[in-house]
Amino acid sequence: MTMPKALTIAGSDTSGGAGLQADIKTFQELGVYGMNALTVIVAQDPTRNWFHEVIPQSVEALDKQIETVLAGIGVDAAKTGMLGSIEIIELVAQKIDKYKMNQLVVDPVMVCKGADEALNPETDACLRDVLIPRAFVVTPNLFEASQLSGHGPITTVADMKTAAEKIHQLGAKHVIVKGGSKLGTAQAIDVWFDGDTHHELKSDVIQTTFTHGAGCTYSAAIAAELAKGNTVEEAIYVAKDFITEAIKHSFQLNEYVGPTNHSAYRFRNA
Ligand SMILES: Nc1ncnc2c1ncn2[C@@H]1O[C@H](COP(=O)(O)OP(=O)(O)O)[C@@H](O)[C@H]1O
Numbered sequence: 001m002t003m004p005k006a007l008t009i010a011g012s013d014t015s016g017g018a019g020l021q022a023d024i025k026t027f028q029e030l031g032v033y034g035m036n037a038l039t040v041i042v043a044q045d046p047t048r049n050w051f052h053e054v055i056p057q058s059v060e061a062l063d064k065q066i067e068t069v070l071a072g073i074g075v076d077a078a079k080t081g082m083l084g085s086i087e088i089i090e091l092v093a094q095k096i097d098k099y100k101m102n103q104l105v106v107d108p109v110m111v112c113k114g115a116d117e118a119l120n121p122e123t124d125a126c127l128r129d130v131l132i133p134r135a136f137v138v139t140p141n142l143f144e145a146s147q148l149s150g151h152g153p154i155t156t157v158a159d160m161k162t163a164a165e166k167i168h169q170l171g172a173k174h175v176i177v178k179g180g181s182k183l184g185t186a187q188a189i190d191v192w193f194d195g196d197t198h199h200e201l202k203s204d205v206i207q208t209t210f211t212h213g214a215g216c217t218y219s220a221a222i223a224a225e226l227a228k229g230n231t232v233e234e235a236i237y238v239a240k241d242f243i244t245e246a247i248k249h250s251f252q253l254n255e256y257v258g259p260t261n262h263s264a265y266r267f268r269n270a
């Protein structure tokens with residue numbers, strides 16, 4: 001039997017709902033063999049309102065992990081999540097070129113949900129200049145799209161479309177700007193720009209605050225479907241369905257955090 005294989009280059013979310021844990025769970029649920037290269041560890045402090053502490057890993061350690069997977073095994077698609085430093089972004093870019101990874105989904109993580117400030121503002125320009133041009137698909141939320149496009153605050157679907165075009169000009173082939181529940185509309189609208197046409201992906205907004213890991217899960221689902229050889233269009237529509245189902249069945253872990261439910265899509269389709 002052969003299995004499609006995917007790699008996530010991402011941070012560890014110790015609480016299990018976001019980061020590489022969300023990615024690997026999503027790969028598994030969609031029938032893809034998941035592997036990871038760890039960039040940073042995120043720990044959350046229960047005595048300080050679940051304050052997120054980001055503990056970087058060394059560039060050497062990341063280099064060895066990526067070589068293990070790309071030189072030693074090979075993958076059908078890859079995704080990036082939280083990267084944490086300029087050195088790490090540059091290393092990842094080198095590896096993408098070295099291994100000619102063209103099925104690459106970049107989730108340009110700049111913020112953790114629940115935290116209201118950019119985690120590493122100094123890395124934002126590097127993400128924009130070094131990684132976005134190498135992305136097949138890039139999936140910024142409204143804050144990230146505003147940073148990458150220089151558009152200023154994004155509050156409408158028209159703003160999302162303008163920002164998507166600007167990010168496309170940076171070199172990403174497909175840009176998905178995630179409106180989610182942040183637009184204040186009755187529907188969770190994402191705009192996908194393919195370089196030619198804007199597509200609006202819509203689902204009803206689910207009234208919940210338990211959306212920890214939603215962005216990671218969504219981008220991982222796109223990578224998984226690409227790894228299976230599906231078209232980008234198929235991958236994006238499956239991913240939207242997968243994340244909507246995961247949010248519908250999300251749950252509370254403690255008073256601070258509620259992750260999406262990675263099994264919900266498979267259970268529905270069983
Ligand atoms: N409350 C919600 N109801 C339905 N879909 C949502 C909701 N919140 C987010 N989404 C969807 O989940 C996906 C991830 O979006 P979002 O949570 O904004 O990303 P991020 O985690 O990067 O901030 C998008 O497809 C978005 O439309």
Ligand SMILES: Cc1ncc(COP(=O)(O)O)c(C=O)c1O
Pocket residue numbers: 010011012013014018019020042081082109111112113211212213214215216217
């Ligand atoms: C390691 C890691 N990556 C990414 C994220 C972003 O998560 P989300 O998908 O909720 O935006 C988080 C949030 O806590 C995280 O801990």
